[in-house]
Amino acid sequence: MVYRDDRYEPELAKRNTERFIRSDKVFGLFGYVGTATVKASLPLINRYRVPLVAPLTGAQLIRQPIKPLVFNIRASYHQEIEATVRYLLRYGRRSIAVVYQNDAFGRDGLEGARKALAVRRLQPVVAVTVERNSADTFEAARRVALARPDAVLMVSSYGTVASFIPNLRRQGNQAQVMNVSFVGSNALARALPPEYRHGVGVSQVVPFPWNPRVPVVRDYQNTIRRNRSDARYGFSSLEGYISATMLVRALQAAGPNLTRERFLTTMETMGPVDLGGFPLRFSAQQHQASDFVELTFLVGRDGAFIH
Amino acid sequence: MAATRVLDDILLNTGVLILYLGFVFLTFVALLLARWVKARGNIQIQAALLSPMGSLYTLTTAFLLSNVIFQFTNLRGALTQEVVTINKLGAVMSVLPADQRIEGRRLLYDYGESIARDEALTMRSGVRSEVTQESIDRLRDFLSTKDASPAKSIEVTPESVNYFRKASDFGFDLIDARERRLSLAAPQPFPVRLVLAIGVMYLALALLSFLVQSGAWTTLWVAIILLLSAPVPAVMLFVYSNPIASGLIDITSTLEAVLARSL
Numbered sequence: 118m119v120y121r122d123d124r125y126e127p128e129l130a131k132r133n134t135e136r137f138i139r140s141d142k143v144f145g146l147f148g149y150v151g152t153a154t155v156k157a158s159l160p161l162i163n164r165y166r167v168p169l170v171a172p173l174t175g176a177q178l179i180r181q182p183i184k185p186l187v188f189n190i191r192a193s194y195h196q197e198i199e200a201t202v203r204y205l206l207r208y209g210r211r212s213i214a215v216v217y218q219n220d221a222f223g224r225d226g227l228e229g230a231r232k233a234l235a236v237r238r239l240q241p242v243v244a245v246t247v248e249r250n251s252a253d254t255f256e257a258a259r260r261v262a263l264a265r266p267d268a269v270l271m272v273s274s275y276g277t278v279a280s281f282i283p284n285l286r287r288q289g290n291q292a293q294v295m296n297v298s299f300v301g302s303n304a305l306a307r308a309l310p311p312e313y314r315h316g317v318g319v320s321q322v323v324p325f326p327w328n329p330r331v332p333v334v335r336d337y338q339n340t341i342r343r344n345r346s347d348a349r350y351g352f353s354s355l356e357g358y359i360s361a362t363m364l365v366r367a368l369q370a371a372g373p374n375l376t377r378e379r380f381l382t383t384m385e386t387m388g389p390v391d392l393g394g395f396p397l398r399f400s401a402q403q404h405q406a407s408d409f410v411e412l413t414f415l416v417g418r419d420g421a422f423i424h
Numbered sequence: 425m426a427a428t429r430v431l432d433d434i435l436l437n438t439g440v441l442i443l444y445l446g447f448v449f450l451t452f453v454a455l456l457l458a459r460w461v462k463a464r465g466n467i468q469i470q471a472a473l474l475s476p477m478g479s480l481y482t483l484t485t486a487f488l489l490s491n492v493i494f495q496f497t498n499l500r501g502a503l504t505q506e507v508v509t510i511n512k513l514g515a516v517m518s519v520l521p522a523d524q525r526i527e528g529r530r531l532l533y534d535y536g537e538s539i540a541r542d543e544a545l546t547m548r549s550g551v552r553s554e555v556t557q558e559s560i561d562r563l564r565d566f567l568s569t570k571d572a573s574p575a576k577s578i579e580v581t582p583e584s585v586n587y588f589r590k591a592s593d594f595g596f597d598l599i600d601a602r603e604r605r606l607s608l609a610a611p612q613p614f615p616v617r618l619v620l621a622i623g624v625m626y627l628a629l630a631l632l633s634f635l636v637q638s639g640a641w642t643t644l645w646v647a648i649i650l651l652l653s654a655p656v657p658a659v660m661l662f663v664y665s666n667p668i669a670s671g672l673i674d675i676t677s678t679l680e681a682v683l684a685r686s687l
Contacts, residue, residue: 204523315537315683316530327686350686412526416533417540417683423514423529424687 130154152222171360226272258284306420332393447654458634
């Protein structure tokens, strides 16, 4: 395995992809993080026909229309936002603001929010942009506070969210803040000042990592404990574990004399795979293996979650 | 009203010091009284009297100490009961469908957080928190709706069986536990009789100690020893009157322990 850090920057992701394919001559790509980074790498993926498995993004961009070389494990952002909006409306929060990152990821989230609200004949009370990897959120928080929403749906990464929430609270606004899974739940819990942690919601696309009743979670916990006694459980590492397990199953199913074409065919034809309470299935018409979405909330000051 | 609050704050923050200064005052009164008595003529008091006098003083302070321990045990028990009930209710909600479960748990842990952040502070002055009241009202509203009911197709397991009875019991237990905590933690009016009893016993013991000693150096050391022993009843009296403000039990950290666990 060869790995490189793209610092969540599309240009760097593109350069890394080129090196993976041309210099390292990799068989396939795995676990790219972010919509903009995947978007920047897609032309290379298509040109060299290299499979990309389990990108850590729920963007429609790599789901509709189906990208033959891209295999998503997780549910889409639209599905996460639909679940979040359903929950918010069910419990009386009808006035929803959207704060989205000014890139492909953020715009995808905004579109998902508009869609979920439009189905219920609603629209965001305000939609405000924030820049990627930016902590400059005062103006965005001010605009949201002026709209006095019941809830704020954020489509951004943890650094920006961790800056936005204190700015919003300092303006006296106590709206329920919800995030999509990409925010990085554990990183968000660490980045937020302790007094602003309680009550922040995050939708998740994998089971609760502290719930060993789900067999795949129990396997994951055992693996983590076996390898690192000081390791903490988390949503991102569980997603990595699930994705890697699925990849290994597919490689095993493809058998010896592995080729990219054979791997692609195997992924589409191997049928349902149950990793233990977390069913996955790819097909020629379905390049997204899971529809699982669950809401979680940060509680207290120590960064614990409830689900 | 504002003046009363300021006075309350002063008493809360300097209560032990004020009580200790009272003991210092009594020590000097005893010293001056002993000098006055000695100056009026030769007085023959047996040193052996110190022992029964000391025992009487010990009994009085032991009575105070036993009351403080009893109060601490009860308050600790009430708080533990509340924490256990929060945990039980959070666990029993696991049988609810996803959206209902997360809403129920969110309300429950909002309640826990409101105690840790708000009521733990207002309780210092014996006042219940409006924020916590609102939190528990919301939780009770939730528990009184169909949203707190599991799906009809729920599997029967040891955890899900009797869900309604358990959820109902834990819900009411939570209210009971809060009321018990608030009641036990309420600051008590200044315990005049107890303070008088201990003050008089202390004054008698100090007077006797000075009367049976002679010489400036010995008297100085008797005074120092008496003053060194005085903080114990001063602290006990303060803790007895203000179980929460005294820091005897840290409600915030106890509740934080519940909120530190991912569920």
